[in-house]
Amino acid sequence: MKFFNTILSGLMGALLPFAAMANEAYEGDMNPADQWDRLWNTILLDITVIGVIFGVAAIWMMVKYRAKSPDDVGSLPKLTRAQTMAWIFIPCALFLADDLFLSAKGWSLWNVYRQVPEDALEIKVTSYQWYWEFDYGDGIVTEELTVPVGKPVVLRMTSEDVLHSFFIPEYRVKEDVMPGRVTYIWFQPKKAGTTVATCTEFCGTAHGNMYTDVIAVPPDDFTAWRVKAKAEAENES
Numbered sequence: 001m002k003f004f005n006t007i008l009s010g011l012m013g014a015l016l017p018f019a020a021m022a023n024e025a026y027e028g029d030m031n032p033a034d035q036w037d038r039l040w041n042t043i044l045l046d047i048t049v050i051g052v053i054f055g056v057a058a059i060w061m062m063v064k065y066r067a068k069s070p071d072d073v074g075s076l077p078k079l080t081r082a083q084t085m086a087w088i089f090i091p092c093a094l095f096l097a098d099d100l101f102l103s104a105k106g107w108s109l110w111n112v113y114r115q116v117p118e119d120a121l122e123i124k125v126t127s128y129q130w131y132w133e134f135d136y137g138d139g140i141v142t143e144e145l146t147v148p149v150g151k152p153v154v155l156r157m158t159s160e161d162v163l164h165s166f167f168i169p170e171y172r173v174k175e176d177v178m179p180g181r182v183t184y185i186w187f188q189p190k191k192a193g194t195t196v197a198t199c200t201e202f203c204g205t206a207h208g209n210m211y212t213d214v215i216a217v218p219p220d221d222f223t224a225w226r227v228k229a230k231a232e233a234e235n236e237s
């Protein structure tokens, strides 16, 4: 039993620094897209390192333990109980630690997705078959999304008909949009430019047309756009 206790406490001890590292890595920049990319790069690095280690080990063993003659059947090494246990638990512990490290990072990322900054600009989104409507709260209603660079933007979303899903690939955010419920996503454009927002939940025959522009503009241009859009909305009403 003492042997298992030692292995278990060693395993738990090994996990703590990983959990701490995962938390540390997420304290700095709280932007969902940056965090998403960082996690993606970590996973790529992780599976590359593991893949190379296993590939090299497999090739090395294929050469070292190859049949040297047609009748060569080889022999199994005799392991003691402690060696057998070590071969079971140490690789398990290493992989479990790595999995937990990645899930801790995923968990941190999810927290960033769900914690909307207090100074976020709020825009209401309504989905219809088959277009999106963006309501800025001061009479401005558009079918394209215009946002300022450098400011967090939160979208409060609901549907007037069926299930849709709002996705902005550039900002790495996606969330279902449902009738009778308000869901949300937030993002923070880092540079000016136009990207796409699209529906990713099949919602009827024209689902494929249900995309629109997301236009990120410098803050001053955004203010000017807003004044103009408001004046136009007032003229129409």
Ligand SMILES: [Cu+2]
Binding pocket: 164, 165, 199, 200, 201, 202, 203, 204, 207, 208, 210
């Ligand atoms: Cu759709």
